[in-house]
Amino acid sequence: MIDYIRCSLRSLGRKKLRTLLTIVSIAIGVASVVLISSIGNIGRQTINQELSSLGLDGITIGKARKDAVSPLRGEELAAIRDSKGVLKATGLNFSYTDLYMRSLVAQGVVFGIDEDTDSFISLEPLYGRTIGRWDLRAAARVCVVDQNVATAFYKRENIVGKTICLSLGGVKENFTVVGVVRSGGNILQGLMSSYIPSFVYIPGSTMQQITGQTDYDQVAVKLEPGRSAQQTGEQIIRSLEARSHIKNGYRAQNIAQQKDTLNNLLEIVTLVLSLIAGVSLVVAGLGIMTVMLVSVNERTHEIGIKKAIGARRPIILLEFLVEAFTITLLGSIIGAALGIGMVTAGCALLQVETTISLPLVFCCILFSVLVGVIFGVYPASIAAKLRPVDALRSI
Numbered sequence: 571m572i573d574y575i576r577c578s579l580r581s582l583g584r585k586k587l588r589t590l591l592t593i594v595s596i597a598i599g600v601a602s603v604v605l606i607s608s609i610g611n612i613g614r615q616t617i618n619q620e621l622s623s624l625g626l627d628g629i630t631i632g633k634a635r636k637d638a639v640s641p642l643r644g645e646e647l648a649a650i651r652d653s654k655g656v657l658k659a660t661g662l663n664f665s666y667t668d669l670y671m672r673s674l675v676a677q678g679v680v681f682g683i684d685e686d687t688d689s690f691i692s693l694e695p696l697y698g699r700t701i702g703r704w705d706l707r708a709a710a711r712v713c714v715v716d717q718n719v720a721t722a723f724y725k726r727e728n729i730v731g732k733t734i735c736l737s738l739g740g741v742k743e744n745f746t747v748v749g750v751v752r753s754g755g756n757i758l759q760g761l762m763s764s765y766i767p768s769f770v771y772i773p774g775s776t777m778q779q780i781t782g783q784t785d786y787d788q789v790a791v792k793l794e795p796g797r798s799a800q801q802t803g804e805q806i807i808r809s810l811e812a813r814s815h816i817k818n819g820y821r822a823q824n825i826a827q828q829k830d831t832l833n834n835l836l837e838i839v840t841l842v843l844s845l846i847a848g849v850s851l852v853v854a855g856l857g858i859m860t861v862m863l864v865s866v867n868e869r870t871h872e873i874g875i876k877k878a879i880g881a882r883r884p885i886i887l888l889e890f891l892v893e894a895f896t897i898t899l900l901g902s903i904i905g906a907a908l909g910i911g912m913v914t915a916g917c918a919l920l921q922v923e924t925t926i927s928l929p930l931v932f933c934c935i936l937f938s939v940l941v942g943v944i945f946g947v948y949p950a951s952i953a954a955k956l957r958p959v960d961a962l963r964s965i
């Protein structure tokens with residue numbers, strides 16, 4: 571086998587430019603498949619992290635209709651927390667409203683939160699602090715804004731100590747900014763700014779005091795590992811209906827299922843793009859076949875001499891197959907390294923966690939080598955079938 575490899579490398583070295591171009595075509599195909607597949611996986615993982623940090627994980631409990639009289643107060647929140655399969659639960663009030671600062675107006679969402687909300691919504695402080703227990707007890711007029719709000723009004727991120735006016739329930743109230751956070755939705759906000767607005771967080775007690783609202787708009791529920799979202803949601807609904815004696819007054823929304831649906835869609839898109847990129851591997855295989863056919867024609871006399879001195883058909887066949895294998899393997903390794911390098915550089919540039927699936931890379935290399943060998947079978951079989959007399963006559 572070592573002699574076969576040495577012979578194939580010597581044969582490839584005779585036509586360096588042709589060999590180099592063939593290796594480059596294979597490398598481009600492999601690199602494109604690795605790059606596109608990795609981008610799809612990294613994008614899916616990043617979006618999942620963003621959705622989870624926005625609280626879009628688990629289930630939410632709300633009223634069946636906006637005008638429903640079914641209560642969703644502290645007592646119901648306590649009952650939900652005590653339900654089987656519930657890890658954590660928190661009440662949420664929110665309002666789409668206008669934000670006023672420096673005689674400017676912007677659209678945003680105001681969340682009334684409590685001390686457990688940061689378990690559902692990622693609030694990473696950049697400057698200042700977040701909402702504390704003392705703010706909730708005092709119903710303080712303080713707020714935390716995300717960096718999008720800060721840059722929209724002041725063109726900088728640190729606006730701790732500034733005053734922002736919020737319109738809640740038809741009443742305008744001034745709030746002191748005590749913190750600026752990197753909201754979990756910043757990447758999504760950058761990509762979908764028309765759909766995901768900026769966020770402002772105030773104490774839930776303050777929001778209820780201003781709006782006069784005594785219950786929650788929704789209750790976000792995080793489940794214990796392994797718990798079924800559908801079964802747990804149905805159980806919570808039955809418990810709440812038994813407490814309130816109101817049928818069909820509540821609804822459970824499986825946010826995790828919607829995230830899974832998005833995951834499936836992203837997987838399909840990634841698969842389709844990878845298959846499109848994989849076409850280049852087939853094109854590279856055709857290039858290998860062409861190169862091998864030319865090589866057989868150029869080495870007909872050499873093949874005749876080898877057969878005349880005792881080389882059998884399997885030996886000639888194996889020699890050309892090893893040559894196709896070698897050139898494909900070199901191109902695949904170079905392409906995989908190139909694809910991994912581009913993915914790593916892109917992630918570093920975008921400050922995104924680098925995730926490379928080594929099994930995917932190995933499968934891509936294996937598929938490329940397999941394609942190269944398959945397309946090399948026909949030229950190799952032609953070389954193996956040459957008769958010594960006919961081959962020696964060709965000079």
